[in-house]
Amino acid sequence: MESYLWIIPFSPLIGAAINGALAILYSHKEKGPREEIISFIGCAAPLASFVIALMIFIRMIGMDEADRILEQTLFPWIWSGALNIEVAFFVDALSMVMVLVVTCVGTIIHFYSIGYMAKDRGFARYFSYLNLFMFAMLTLVMGKNLPLLFVGWEGVGLCSYLLIGFWYSDIYKAAAGKKAFIVNRIGDFAFLLGIFVVYVATLEHGAGTLDFPALSGLVAAHPEAFRGVATAAGILLFIGACGKSAQIPLYVWLPDAMAGPTPVSALIHAATMVTAGVYMIARLSFLYALSPLAMGVVATVGALTALYAATIGICQRDIKKVLAYSTISQLGYMFMAVGVGAFSAGIFHLMTHAFFKACLFLGAGSVIHALRGEQDMFNMGGLSKYMKLTALTFLIASFAIAGVPPLAGFFSKDEILWSTFTSSLSPGWLPMVLWVVTFIAAGITAFYVFRAVFLTFYGKKRLTAEAEAHVHESPSVMTVPLILLAIGSITAGFLGVPQVLGGSNAFHHFLSPAVGAAEHVTHAVQGAGDSVQAIGAAAHAAKEAAAGGVQLSSYTGEVLSEAGGGSHGGSHGLEILLMVLSVLIGIAGILVAQAMYIRNPTLPESISRRARGLYNLVYGKYFVDEAYRETLVKPGYFLSEKVFFKVIDVWIIDGIVNGFGVMARGFGTVLRLLQTGVVRTYALFILLGILYLIYRMVG
């Protein structure tokens, strides 16, 4: 089975190549290639990946818990001195979850795209890009080493750029693509620096390596030595993750990225690519676990982002923007989860979020499709009459994100909140503050999502005349994916029912070989503060964890079950209380939304009139874009225009180049006297040369 690993990423690559070739072949023709062929190739490729991934998953389930690692080395890539990097795929429990999520949601969205993109001239190009994205994303999650992960990381960035600017003839959409790319570059720069830091650190402590298994072993062997490195590399890598996963302060590209086709928003900007940062931190959990500082930064930034994005979401008029801010907010939850050491909880939320957010996006896409591109929610309303299936699935997903039991969002979000509450971050008040912040954010989330639901599907019809004429339920190729994702939104949570509710938390158990040890180390390190003994104990624990094998998994399993049981300062009663609280605040948010947009539609307006300043601030997204423009973009322009161009380029660089030119001309003026244009003169020079040689030989 291991030998089939390569098929998972390469099958979409082949699809991308074929579709891309077709797109190029037809680029000068009026009509594109037949959509049936394109969609068959485009959907068969990820479907094949999904099937293979499923087979590998089944195989993995059958394996011993500790042995659940599959590897395949394809060929050496960079082979230079101490730096040996192979193109190799590596699948453990964590990667497996990611692969399954990516291929499953990806395949569903591919099918959905057939309906959404129908009759678009760039159909073949679209599927080519989408398949290429699948390849890059799967490389990212399956790569065995950091450089390969980075390749996938850049690959998804590229595809994101291509797909945001898919309708490139619209200058704003093209600009949105560029914005996404440039903001990502900033993060990627830090990410690269992080990779270098890690590599240099490994060079200093034995063999230089960037392979995850080797790296984890090395870190476990020298925990003290890697503490500082963990902080530096962790924060640098986290800045990269901020860019990719749209966290403060690099989140600004994601709302603009909604310019792309809606399935793209669902796949790339909600379900998969933006979660790459979370995956990366989980993948490097062994490193992050050593640094309370880095973890604290991650958790704090995550929590702040969660609240901040949620508040912006309240006032947005564009349905996709609402969902975009919601995505940023939910990503904040995930980062907070991994920041407090609850890696499996973060990944769990990643998975459930993939389902319900994809469902929400696709539902929004269905609405937009039906209304011929209308995205303003205040021009919708009452659509549930026309689009029953869409409305139903959207509603289910909304309940899921609002955290209403027993839907998926409830379990995952509640686990994050509980882990945060019980975490041992220092200073001691931090977990409480984070909990409160995200608790409020949860309520706001419920409010704005249901605001969207009510504005779109219920209440008075506010359709424009043109939209009214076209409104219809989407074709089954679009609704069936919606139903599948809705089912996923309902059921995905049951994989991780906490023990307090009588579940077995199977998800945790599955992930524990991959991240369990790191979770344990986190608690040990953070709980112990900074004392020397504590670090020693932590190191011991880490070593023990690194020793691997059955011992490890049973050990961490115990620890985790303890954690689940609330041994870290919590109790069953408290856990249930918090659960009830979060459900209540979610329901409260829903009710407020209902009160404001169904029962009393004039209320929002009067509120916004009364608090005009605050409303404008939130409606204008806190004017972050404008602030960036004034503080960063304009000085940058100024610097490049006035300094780099006018002084350095014109004077220094051009001066050097022109100087060479003048010099060459000077030589030329002298040498041209030799060039008479008469061939025989040249022959004479050759003869003279030969004569000189002969003279040397004779003399």
Next chain:
Amino acid sequence: MITLDHYLYLSAILFFIGVFGVLFRRNLIVILMSIELMLNAVNLSFIAFSRYTASMDGHVFAFFVMAVAAAEAGIGLAILVMLFRNRRTVQADDLTLMRD
């Protein structure tokens, strides 16, 4: 008794006659023929050395030289014909476009 030197002297004389032709004459056809003569002189050296070292590698080289000479003659004469068609001259000194 004819020694290797005799052949080599003959080769040198022929070669420099060719050199002289290239330098002295202005008619491109004659220059081309002089180059052929020089190639032949070299061939003679090859063959002579081949005989006096009892190895046939020189023959192979002479063969290659002939092939190259044939290619050179073909191309050179074709260029010459083109030149004459366009410029109505075959005088080397009239063709100084390389300078301008």
Next chain:
Amino acid sequence: MNLELLEGCTREMAENLIIIAKTLFVIAMAFGFLLVVIWFERKGSAFIQDRVGPNRAAILGVRLAGFIQNFADVTKLIMKEMFIPGEVNRIYFILAPFIGFTFILTSFAVIPFADNLRIGGFDIPMQVADLNVGVLYILAITSLNVYGIVLAGWSSNNKFSLLGGLRSTAQMISYEIPLGLSIVGIFMVFGSLHLNEIVRAQGELLFGFLPRWGIFVQPLGFIIFISAAYAEANRTPFDIPEGESEIVAGYHVEYSGMRFALFYMGEYIALVLSSALVVTLFFGGWQIPYLDTSDLIRHASVVLKVLLLGGAAMSLAAAIAFIGYAKRLKGTWGDIHDREGHVLTTFAVLALAVFLVVLFWLWNVEFPDWAARTIALISQVGMFLIKVLFFGWLFIWVRWTLPRFRYDQLMGLGWKALIPLSFINILISGLVILLVQR
């Protein structure tokens, strides 16, 4: 050959003598053929055009169906003034005919006309120059042949001459390539460049019944070769360089007298050479089908008897025919011509008598080895001559039945048809040889 004759001579001298003898024989053969082929041309064209042809020139009334006309022509040409126009380059003008004629004649040197004669401790190859690179030698000399034409055309200072020379140069360069390439197939099959070895290899049998002649192993090569050979010999349908209706007579328009005769003869000798080459490469040369040299030597007496009997029978038939001829002619012209029939009859009867006497005399004689070998040699030479004569006739036949090509058609045929075909031929030959050798 009597060994006592050579006694007292050194071996070297003997060898030189043999070479001189062979050279003389070949030159005689060439000139003999020349006469016969010119006669063929005259009478053949007359036959094809349904007219009588030359029939007046006679020696003692004997006309030999116009053959005597040749002698009259030669006499005329020798007697004519060799005019040199003004404004010509005299040296080249005079040199040109000799160059052409000489080169053609020298290429006969490597053509074998019989198997090696092993006699008295000598192994005498029956060709003037026993070269290992025989075929290449012929190609090389043929390629030099063009100089005669070019020189003639250029030095005449006449635009028709020049055009003829240009055409000829282009044609010869073009057709040398398929000519050479078509022979490559023969090299590959017989594994040698040595003409005598090629002929010897053709004595074997293919599939047990077919002589392994070039035509049977290289049919495509034969077609290419004979087309290119016609073009090289400037014969119709490729006689563009002369094209009397287009450029009067091409390169030799300014020539007269013996110089013209040299061109004229050179052309026919080229024809004979082509025939000899075709025979040597594709029709078994001197090989008598199914009869090896050793067979011939072993059964020399039988062979001789058969030959003599055949000669006697032919003489008898001729005598009878000539008697009828003499009766028919009686008193037709009222002059010496009327006696031709009688003279011919006399000769035929004499030949019959000689044949019978020799036959009777030799009936029971046991031949010594050298005699047997000589008989084999003579029969092989005869076979070769007959074959060459046939192809000479074929040339004439083609000339008087096919129209002339246009110049561009000629070039097109050479470059676009024959050269690619000869490459294909080489390829196929190589594949077949590879498969057969497996």
Next chain:
Amino acid sequence: MEAVAFYIIAAIAVFGALLMITRRNPLAGAFSLVVSLIALAGIYAMLRAELIFILQILVYAGAIMVLVIFTIMLLNLREEELEEPPAGKIKTLIILAAVAFGCYGIIKVLSGAPDEVPRVPENFGSVEKVGELMLTSYLYPFEIISVVLLVAIVGVVLLAKKVI
């Protein structure tokens, strides 16, 4: 005997070459060169280079020079086009001196080579032997040469097109 033959042939070769560079009419020069080339072929034969002897006649005398002569006749230069302004006396002297020095130098460099004529087998320089060498040790250059010739053919065809 051998020496006499060599001197005669060498004299013909040198004479032909000298004639080639001194005749004003290129056609006359070309014919002189042919004579020189054929004389060289004779020298190759003396050196027992059978194949090269034949090729010299076949390729040089029979093909290349025919091509040259063909071109000369095709151009059909008029007398006045053949006029060459006489070279300056000083230049001529310089060139002559250079050539003489070169000749002397080369002879000086080359002299002192072994004089003995080694015994060689019967088939030295035959088509089979040289061909064998060409298709084994020198196979790669041989193929390259064929490509060179192909390129030359293509180039000539391209040049010969009327329209450029």
